[in-house]
Each structure stands twice: as structure tokens, then as C-alpha cells.
Amino acid sequence: xxxxxxxxxxxxxxxxxxxxxxxxxxxxxxxxxxxxxxxxxxxxxxxxxxxxxxxxxxxxxxxxxxxxxxxxxxxxxxxxxxxxxxxxxxxxxxxxxxxxxxxxxxxxxxxxxxxxxxxxxxxxxxxxxxxxxxxxxxxxxxxxxxxxxxxxxxxxxxxxxxxxxxxxxxxxxxxxxxxxxxxxxxxxxxxxxxxxxxxxxxxxxxxxxxxxxxxxxxxxxxxxxxxxxxxxxxxxxxxxxxxxxxxxxxxxxxxxxxxxxxxxxxxxxxxxxxx
Amino acid sequence: xxxxxxxxxxxxxxxxxxxxxxxxxxxxxxxxxxxxxxxxxxxxxxxxxxxxxxxxxxxxxxxxxxxxxxxxxxxxxxxxxxxxxxxxxxxxxxxxxxxxxxxxxxxxxxxxxxxxxxxxxxxxxxxxxxxxxxxxxxxxxxxxxxxxxxxxxxxxxxxxxxxxxxxxxxxxxxxxxxxxxxxxxxxxxxxxxxxxxxxxxxxxxxxxxxxxxxxxxxxxxxxxxxxxxxxxxxxxxxxxxxxxxxxxxxxxxxxxxxxxxxxxxxxxxxxxxxxxxxxxxxxxxxxxxxxxxxxxxxxxxxxxxxxxxxxxxxxxxxxxxxxxxxxxxxxxxxxxxxxxxxxxxxxxxxxxxxxxx
Numbered sequence: 001x002x003x004x005x006x007x008x009x010x011x012x013x014x015x016x017x018x019x020x021x022x023x024x025x026x027x028x029x030x031x032x033x034x035x036x037x038x039x040x041x042x043x044x045x046x047x048x049x050x051x052x053x054x055x056x057x058x059x060x061x062x063x064x065x066x067x068x069x070x071x072x073x074x075x076x077x078x079x080x081x082x083x084x085x086x087x088x089x090x091x092x093x094x095x096x097x098x099x100x101x102x103x104x105x106x107x108x109x110x111x112x113x114x115x116x117x118x119x120x121x122x123x124x125x126x127x128x129x130x131x132x133x134x135x136x137x138x139x140x141x142x143x144x145x146x147x148x149x150x151x152x153x154x155x156x157x158x159x160x161x162x163x164x165x166x167x168x169x170x171x172x173x174x175x176x177x178x179x180x181x182x183x184x185x186x187x188x189x190x191x192x193x194x195x196x197x198x199x200x201x202x203x204x205x206x207x208x209x210x211x212x213x214x215x216x217x218x219x220x221x222x223x224x225x226x227x228x229x230x231x232x233x234x235x236x237x238x239x240x241x242x243x244x245x246x247x248x249x250x251x252x253x254x255x256x257x258x259x260x261x262x263x264x265x266x267x268x269x270x271x272x273x274x275x
Numbered sequence: 276x277x278x279x280x281x282x283x284x285x286x287x288x289x290x291x292x293x294x295x296x297x298x299x300x301x302x303x304x305x306x307x308x309x310x311x312x313x314x315x316x317x318x319x320x321x322x323x324x325x326x327x328x329x330x331x332x333x334x335x336x337x338x339x340x341x342x343x344x345x346x347x348x349x350x351x352x353x354x355x356x357x358x359x360x361x362x363x364x365x366x367x368x369x370x371x372x373x374x375x376x377x378x379x380x381x382x383x384x385x386x387x388x389x390x391x392x393x394x395x396x397x398x399x400x401x402x403x404x405x406x407x408x409x410x411x412x413x414x415x416x417x418x419x420x421x422x423x424x425x426x427x428x429x430x431x432x433x434x435x436x437x438x439x440x441x442x443x444x445x446x447x448x449x450x451x452x453x454x455x456x457x458x459x460x461x462x463x464x465x466x467x468x469x470x471x472x473x474x475x476x477x478x479x480x481x482x483x484x485x486x487x488x489x490x491x492x493x494x495x496x497x498x499x500x501x502x503x504x505x506x507x508x509x510x511x512x513x514x515x516x517x518x519x520x521x522x523x524x525x526x527x528x529x530x531x532x533x534x535x536x537x538x539x540x541x542x543x544x545x546x547x548x549x550x551x552x553x554x555x556x557x558x559x560x561x562x563x564x565x566x567x568x569x570x571x572x573x574x575x576x577x578x579x580x581x582x583x584x585x586x587x588x589x590x591x592x593x594x595x596x597x598x599x600x601x602x603x604x605x606x607x608x609x610x611x612x613x614x615x616x617x618x619x620x621x622x623x624x625x626x627x628x629x630x631x632x
Contacts, residue, residue, distance in 0.1 A: 168329055169362035171349040173376030173427065183375075187366045 031243035039233050052240040065224035069205055072136055072220055076143040077201035084151025084196055092159035110149045118213040135216045142210040147200040154199060158192030198256045280305035280463055281431060286335030288321055295321040297487035303465065308457050310466045310474040313484035319467045320435055326465060327356045327433050339430060355424035356433040361416040363408045370404040372419055376427045394422040413440050425460060434466045438473065450476055471511050475499060483507050505630045508556040515601045517555040521547045528629055530555055534599040543629045554630040559604035561626035564589060565619045566610025572619030580612050591620060
């Protein structure tokens with residue numbers, strides 16, 4: 001019995017190690033080769049250098065692409081989260097006729113292949129406004145379409161876990177709808193809002209297909225990087241950039257997790273709440 | 276009523292085709308502890324929520340102190356509510372919860388702190404200011420909810436089964452405290468409960484509700500001693516209900532019943548005619564048993580007994596009336612108490628109530 005358990009534990013442990021390695025080891029090659037003193041990505045490493053980071057920092061086109069991605073990402077995150085709040089609030093609070101169908105339609109972009117959406121949007125834009133409409137605006141519009149379902153999913157669960165009697169209690173104590181939202185509803189769904197902002201920003205930031213189809217000559221970061229990949233001498237610079245993004249996203253995830261835990265913790269001990 | 280403080284006039288509320296509150300009229304006096312008592316789904320909570328402004332009524336009018344508040348939104352009403360689950364704001368500590376309703380009064384820090392600490396003293400929660408919502412027991416949450424509502428000095432405090440979630444011992448303690456608190460602050464309390472004992476203990480007056488209607492409203496003693504219908508009699512306390520038929524009517528009514536034969540009772544505000552089917556109601560504590568036929572009692576057979584501490588309940592079957600049982604509550608019965616043993620039932624017919632439905 002005991003030996004069987006040990007064996008099972010060992011197999012499970014091995015599986016876990018392989019799984020994690022498969023997941024993260026390739027990613028670690030990115031920063032590794034970004035310090036390699038060669039334009040070719042191959043072992044053995046030739047020597048350590050920071051020159052790829054220098055070329056990255058000096059590359060104006062890259063800066064512009066990064067700025068584009070940030071603009072699109074932040075706008076997408078804000079708009080889709082606001083739409084998500086309104087939608088989730090309605091879905092969680094009311095039981096309306098045809099509600100399931102409406103929610104189903106909103107959630108559809110989750111299952112429709114992105115390339116279909118991208119192509120459809122491209123055709124519509126070209127047929128109605130024309131190619132001059134393509135650019136950051138059209139990419140943002142596509143990203144919002146893509147991100148609203150994610151925002152909804154995150155926010156609906158938060159709103160549904162929220163006790164509607166709290167809002168009634170606030171009205172009862174003399175606060176109108178506006179103040180009730182800011183004093184009770186908002187602080188209680190804030191973790192959901194933060195999660196939605198981070199999630200939608202991340203989706204928009206590394207989205208390629210729509211950014212490629214609906215973009216113009218001014219690319220977002222993923223499209224810019226893809227362009228660079230075609231030239232071997234530019235590749236290490238892309239690796240350096242990739243390493244930077246990797247560190248930034250790890251940081252964001254840790255931040256989100258810290259925020260989530262802090263709020264879960266507050267649930268148990270209000271002593272942690274300041275102000 | 277001239278001194279009506281809260282006036283509920285022909286109020287109805289329907290949800291779709293379900294009528295939760297059915298044409299209820301009610302007057303509540305200033306400073307009164309008024310209970311709405313009834314089984315779940317009887318419309319008592321809906322009526323309370325209408326008073327608080329959380330349900331728009333289908334028909335009727337609600338006035339407080341002569342002011343029509345029928346269409347006044349909840350946040351402007353002079354009422355405050357203690358919710359069934361207390362609805363303590365989970366993101367705020369005790370102090371912030373209690374001070375929640377003070378924002379519009381624009382008090383200085385010191386004034387606010389003073390009010391909060393006075394409110395917490397009133398509900399005996401001194402020193403709990405910084406506690407979080409989830410660090411408190413049910414009883415403590417209930418006190419916070421009370422303090423949070425009372426700090427607003429409402430004209431009416433609405434309480435929606437506030438003791439329902441507490442265990443028996445704590446509930447009894449809180450009942451006494453609640454009653455003392457109400458007398459201390461002098462605010463009109465409207466209290467919703469399904470626990471008849473609680474309603475009788477706490478209230479100045481009780482309205483017994485069923486299926487959206489009020490069956491009887493009266494002081495607790497009257498509700499207990501003179502229920503006006505079989506439903507009320509059945510709902511309040513232990514009651515023996517016997518079917519009977521009216522034999523004759525003069526200044527007294529003679530009813531013949533299968534269980535006890537012919538009984539002469541007071542009309543109890545009912546108009547009956549000979550031949551009417553009626554109910555005779557009698558409390559177990561108004562019946563007694565004797566172990567000898569010398570007292571002139573009715574011969575009965577013991578079916579079961581149950582020891583309750585301060586009394587013992589005996590279930591008996593009158594001779595020749597198999598299938599009819601009565602419960603007798605008696606502390607000092609000396610006869611043999613095994614089931615099947617004979618005994619003699621004594622009663623005074625003036626303890627019987629005549630009920631029509």
C-alpha cells in the first residue's frame with residue numbers, strides 16, 4: 001500500500017516537473033539569448049553582451065510600436081471594462097426576457113475563431129468607410145469586441161457574489177443611487193474591475209491577427225516584432241524586447257495577485273483596511 | 276385611530292399574479308413595539324419592505340406622522356431597517372459601518388466619533404470600533420446593524436426577523452435587550468417574525484398574518500387568550516381544536532362535540548345559528564387530569580406523556596371518542612402515567628373558545 005503510494009507520488013512529481021519545464025523552459029531561452037553576443041540563435045553561447053538592449057533602446061520605430069500597443073491596450077481595457085461593468089450589473093441584478101440569448105450573443109466572440117472576426121471586420125470597414133479607416137482606431141474597435149466577453153465573465157461572477165441587500169442598506173441609510181454605487185458597490189466589485197482591466201489589457205497587448213488585418217503602416221508591437229523576425233540581424237533586438245515584456249508581464253501578474261490576495265485577506269480581517 | 280403614527284391604508288402588492296399583500300389596513304401608534312407575525316410567505320416581510328420603500332405597492336397609501344410617503348424613495352424616508360442577514364458592509368469596519376449614514380450631516384470628526392461611540396455603547400459594543408465585518412459573531416453583527424440604524428434617529432425602526440439567525444439562548448437574551456432598547460430610545464418598532472413566542476414576548480401589539488391578510492391584530496394577551504379564528508388559534512401556542520355543531524343559542528351557546536359531548540360556552544363575538552359547524556378551542560393548561568372518578572371528570576385514556584421541565588404534557592383519548600385526542604398540560608398529576616392507563620378529565624367550560632372557521 002505504502003509503496004504504491006510512494007510510486008504514485010513519484011510519478012506525479014515527475015509529471016509535474018516535466019509539465020512546468022515544458023511550459024516555462026522555452027520562455028527562458030528568450031532572455032538567455034538576448035544576452036548572447038551573436039546574431040544567430042544557437043548553442044554554444046558566444047559571450048555576454050548588453051548591445052541588443054542598446055539597439056533596442058535606440059530603435060525609434062520600436063518605441064513608436066510600443067507606444068501604439070500601449071495606447072490600443074489601455075483604451076481597450078478601459079472601454080471594454082466599462083461596458084463589462086454595465087452589462088454584468090444588468091445580468092446579475094435583473095431577470096429580463098431573452099436575457100440568456102443576449103448574454104450568449106455577447107459571449108460569442110469567445111468561440112468564433114479570431115481570424116473570422118478579423119476578416120469580417122476588415123471587409124466591413126473596406127466596404128463602408130474604406131482603407132483610410134484602418135489604423136489604431138480600427139484595431140481598438142476589434143480588440144474591444146474581443147475583450148468585452150472576457151470582461152463580462154470576470155465581472156459577472158463578482159457582481160453575482162455581491163449581496164444586493166448591501167445596496168438596499170445604503171439606500172436605507174440615506175444614500176441615493178450615485179453615492180451607493182461609489183460607497184458600496186464600487187469598493188466591493190473593485191477586485192473584479194482590476195482583474196478585468198489587467199486581463200483585457202493583456203489580451204489587447206499581445207493580440208496579433210486583428211492588429212495585422214486591421215492595421216495600417218503604423219504597427220502595434222506584435223506586428224512590429226513579426227516584421228523584424230524576417231531579418232536575422234534584427235532578431236536579437238526582438239529577443240531583448242521579448243525579455244523586457246516577459247519581466248513586465250510577470251510583474252503585472254504578481255501585482256494583480258497581490259491585489260487579489262489583499263482583498264481576500266480584507267474579507268477576513270477588516271483591520272487591514274486603511275481609511 | 277386618532278393617534279395613528281403609521282397609517283397603512285388598503286395596501287396591496289402583487290408580484291406577477293401572486294398577491295403577497297392583499298388589501299391590508301393597519302394603524303401603528305407612536306412609540307409602539309408592533310409585530311407582524313405569520314408563517315413564511317404570508318406577506319409580512321413584503322409589508323415591512325413597503326414601509327422601508329423597497330417595494331413599490333400595487334395599490335393603497337402609506338403615511339407616517341400624517342405625511343404621505345407612498346411614493347417617497349427609500350433614502351428619503353424617516354425609517355431605518357435592520358435586515359434579516361444584517362447587510363453589514365463587508366469592506367468597512369464596525370465604526371465605519373455605524374457612521375455610514377452620517378455623511379450628509381457633515382459632522383466634524385469629533386462629533387461623529389462621539390455619536391458612533393454613543394451608539395456602540397447603547398448596543399454594548401464598546402471597544403469593537405476597528406473590528407472587521409467578518410470578525411464578528413451573528414449577535415455582534417446584529418448589534419452593529421441596530422447601532423447603524425438607530426444612529427440615524429429614525430421615526431420608525433423596521434426589523435426583519437433580526438433574531439432568526441441566532442441560537443436559542445442568544446435569541447432570548449437579545450429579545451430582552453431589544454425590548455429594553457426600544458423603551459429606552461422610544462422609537463416606534465415594526466418587527467417581523469415567524470416565531471410566535473418572540474412576538475408575544477416583545478410586542479405591545481401583534482398582527483397575525485396569513486396569505487397576505489391580517490387575521491387579527493391585538494395585544495399579545497388578547498391574541499393568546501381570545502384568538503378570533505381557528506387559524507389564529509392554531510398558530511399561536513398549543514391549542515386543542517375540537518369540531519362541533521351548535522345545538523342551541525341563547526345568551527350562551529351549547530355545542531355538541533364528539534370528543535367531549537355537550538359544552539356550554541360564551542359566544543365570543545361570533546354570531547352562530549343552531550346547526551352551524553364550529554370549532555371549540557381550549558389551551559392544554561386549562562385542562563386537568565384526576566386519577567379518581569370522584570371529581571366528576573370525564574373518563575379518558577392516557578395515550579402518551581412528555582416531560583417539558585416546567586410542565587408535563589399528556590395526550591388523552593376521551594372514552595367513546597377514539598381518533599379524537601386532546602393535550603393536557605399539568606405539573607402535578609399524581610396518577611399512573613403509562614399509556615393505556617385510565618384518568619378523568621376536568622375542565623371549566625368558560626375556558627373554551629367558540630370559533631367559526
